[in-house]
Amino acid sequence: MDTQTSLHHANRKVMNRHDLTRRLVARLHREEAVIGGIGNTNFDLWMTGQRPQNFYMLGSMGLACPIALGVALAQPGRGVVALEGDGSLLMQLNCLATIGAIAPANLLVIVMDNACYQITGAQPTATAARADLVAIAQGAGIANSHWAADEAGFEQLVERCLAQPGPHLIAARIDSQPATGTTERDPALIRQRFMRGIAVTT
Amino acid sequence: MRHDVTERQAAQAGTWHGTLHGVLKANAVRLFTYVPDRVLTPLIQGAHADPHFTTVAATREEEALGIVAGAWMGGMLGVLAMQTSGFATLPNALASLAVPYQIPLLMLISERGTLGEFNLGQAMVCRTMRPVLDALGVEHHTITRLDELTFIADRSIKQAVATQAPVALILSPLLTGGKVFG
Ligand SMILES: Cc1ncc(C[n+]2csc(CCOP(=O)(O)OP(=O)(O)O)c2C)c(N)n1
Numbered sequence: 427m428d429t430q431t432s433l434h435h436a437n438r439k440v441m442n443r444h445d446l447t448r449r450l451v452a453r454l455h456r457e458e459a460v461i462g463g464i465g466n467t468n469f470d471l472w473m474t475g476q477r478p479q480n481f482y483m484l485g486s487m488g489l490a491c492p493i494a495l496g497v498a499l500a501q502p503g504r505g506v507v508a509l510e511g512d513g514s515l516l517m518q519l520n521c522l523a524t525i526g527a528i529a530p531a532n533l534l535v536i537v538m539d540n541a542c543y544q545i546t547g548a549q550p551t552a553t554a555a556r557a558d559l560v561a562i563a564q565g566a567g568i569a570n571s572h573w574a575a576d577e578a579g580f581e582q583l584v585e586r587c588l589a590q591p592g593p594h595l596i597a598a599r600i601d602s603q604p605a606t607g608t609t610e611r612d613p614a615l616i617r618q619r620f621m622r623g624i625a626v627t628t
Numbered sequence: 629m630r631h632d633v634t635e636r637q638a639a640q641a642g643t644w645h646g647t648l649h650g651v652l653k654a655n656a657v658r659l660f661t662y663v664p665d666r667v668l669t670p671l672i673q674g675a676h677a678d679p680h681f682t683t684v685a686a687t688r689e690e691e692a693l694g695i696v697a698g699a700w701m702g703g704m705l706g707v708l709a710m711q712t713s714g715f716a717t718l719p720n721a722l723a724s725l726a727v728p729y730q731i732p733l734l735m736l737i738s739e740r741g742t743l744g745e746f747n748l749g750q751a752m753v754c755r756t757m758r759p760v761l762d763a764l765g766v767e768h769h770t771i772t773r774l775d776e777l778t779f780i781a782d783r784s785i786k787q788a789v790a791t792q793a794p795v796a797l798i799l800s801p802l803l804t805g806g807k808v809f810g
Contacts, residue, residue: 461698481701485724489694492686493725496698496706499659499682504702520687521694528684613728617701626703628792 435541435553438599439576443538444470444606446580446598447509450536451475453584458505459497459624463490463514465545467538469605471509478623482609482616488518491525491535498530501624505532505588512539513551515559519566522595526567531591534584535563540600548602563595571595644803645671647777648736652707653680655785657734659699659706660684661692663714667738667804671709689714690721697731705789707734712741715796716753719760726794727764733794734785739770743801746809757798767795772802 443466451474454460461481462468467490468482481497483490494508515522515537525533541554553559563571570587574580574596587594610616621628640646648671652660660675661684662668675681682704686692689710696706715737726733740747741754761768767787769780781797788795801807 459702483725484728486690486694486721489690489697489721489725492691492694493698493701496659496695496700496704497702498698499684499695500699500702500704518688518691521691524684524687524691614730617729617731621701624702626701628789 433573435539435599438573440601441574441577441580441598442603443467443540443600444473444603445577446538446600447471448474449577449581450507450584451477453581453588456505457624458507458588459494459501459620460507460509461490461494461497463508463510465511466605467509467511467514469608472609473605473607478619480623481620484609484611484613484616488514488521490514491518491521494533494535495521495525495528495530497624498533499528502530502532504624505534508533508535510535510537511544512537512541512553512559513543516551516553516557519562522563522566522568525593529567530593533593534587535568535593535595537595537597538600539597540602542602544602544604559597560595568593568595572597574598640670640674643670644774644777644799645674647774648781649674649678651778651781651785655705655782657705657707657785658682659696659704660709661686661695661706662709663687663689663692663711665709665711665714665738666807667799668709668711668736671736689717693718693721693726693733696733697725697729700731700733705732705734707736709736709738711738712754712757713750715757716760719764722764722766722794727766730792731794732788732792734788735794735796737796737798738804739798739800740807743806744808761796767793768798769796770798770800772800774803777803
């Protein structure tokens with residue numbers, strides 16, 4: 427585990443989104459809800475198997491964390507995970523301050539930081555320069571924010587965050603591989619499955 | 629505490645914000661999110677003071693939209709209160725999240741930019757609001773009279789939930805008094 431925020435990207439271990447997402451999903455034993463952010467993030471979530479408790483966000487770049495916060499407020503007894511890319515989080519950094527202020531105990535944010543907008547042509551994001559998303563999250567009031575040093579560290583952090591009151595944030599430096607597949611594209615069906623998956627009937 | 633709430637409600641009876649507060653509660657709206665607006669202040673204060681509501685001060689209207697969408701999927705109906713200028717930041721989130729995912733997002737928009745506006749920017753942004761709502765096929769009503777408020781708000785919320793579609797209630801200065809120069 428690496429709780430230091432002073433390391434620059436170039437010195438962090440590079441992991442892989444699909445591999446880390448599989449490691450996350452393997453540790454979800456209590457029907458935790460997972461909100462996958464735009465593009466690669468939700469595509470790789472989809473490719474780990476379509477859990478009914480997964481929500482796939484097909485647009486609305488940057489809103490994975492706010493959606494997850496909403497689910498967490500509605501169902502305080504359920505663990506909720508937001509999976510987001512660095513470019514997406516940078517677009518809505520303000521949501522970290524809101525999460526810091528509300529401090530939902532059942533919310534975990536996971537950032538897959540490839541230092542680029544991979545899906546639109548791999549243009550560099552600000553994390554390729556100097557921005558450190560863990561430091562930003564800590565500054566926003568999410569004290570339990572950590573970099574995953576390697577795969578084993580990521581697994582330990584996930585287990586700890588799911589077991590202890592949050593909010594938490596885990597960031598992982600990842601390679602610039604695209605996702606391993608894509609989701610289906612029917613928003614209403616995605617919502618219905620998700621709502622059933624988290625036991626909501628309308 | 630409870631006594632306070634009752635007193636506050638009594639004081640609010642007969643006001644637009646007290647009426648709206650009651651309509652939201654009667655329709656099991658439990659989440660109140662907002663980005664501040666001067667005219668909305670008494671409605672926001674009423675929500676904060678009432679433990680019935682989970683009240684979230686959001687930093688951007690898009691963020692609040694995401695929170696309301698997530699809460700709805702988790703079983704909690706919510707409202708997003710904002711100003712005209714705040715609505716103008718929402719088209720992408722409406723078009724890619726609330727509308728296609730069929731989320732009954734309840735929007736309360738305090739209308740700036742008309743009937744005595746003193747800020748040119750507000751007047752211009754106001755002109756984009758109804759065309760955007762129309763382009764997205766989002767039901768909207770402009771409420772100008774206290775005696776119509778309960779009917780319009782109550783029916784609109786019920787329709788939004790029944791048809792799983794967003795709705796916008798535009799609170800005209802004719803209803804709220806609006807914001808005046810000086
Ligand atoms: C509001 C908005 N702006 C821009 C886009 C185009 N866009 C789609 S995905 C994306 C990049 C996402 O980057 P990141 O979250 O870092 O994920 P990655 O592609 O690197 O996995 C962009 C810019 C969009 N969909 N919506």
